[in-house]
Amino acid sequence: MRAPMSARMNERTGLAEDRTNLAEDRTVLAHERSFAGWLRTGMASVGIALGFNALFRAVEPQWVSKLIATAFLGVAAFIFLSAERRACTIMDRLETHKVAALKPVRMRLLAWTLTGATAALAAVIWILLEP
Structure with missing residues (x-):
């Protein structure tokens, strides 16, 4: 004997919600x-700045x-801050279901710490590394 139509519809609706929730979790991850990739790109720009200044x-x-080294450091700071802004905007719109997501406040803290360190490095290049 087949289950009533309403029971089958509830089962389908539940499966559809599960698929949607898992898709949203994958999107969060x-x-x-992507945020981590942009941070790596920013760190590569910092490395280029240091190498250029040293060479x-x-x-x-x-x-x-x-x-020129300072220009690369400026690009790195821009990358850090724009990655943070984009990631936090997107993460605020998404909801996790079965995964633990990185909180936007931690993304902000990381991006601003890297930006501050980059600014400090620029200061070191101009002030402390005199001939």
Whole structure:
């Protein structure tokens, strides 16, 4: 004997909700990976700045290599802050169901810490690394 029509509809609705919830969880995790990818890109820009400043320290005038290194540090700061803004905006709209997501406040803390460290590095390049 077949189950009543309403029972089958409830089962289908429940399965559809489960699929939707799992898809939203996957989306949350994908955005966390994207955030991490942007942070890696920002850190690569910091590395380029340090390498450029170290390799071209002998360039005269010296402010040219410092300016180019600072430009890469500015790009890194922009990447950190825009990644944070985008990730937090998206995470505020999504709801997790079965996964533990990174909280937006932690994303903000990480992005602002990296931005502050990048600004400090720029200051070190200009102030402390005099010939």
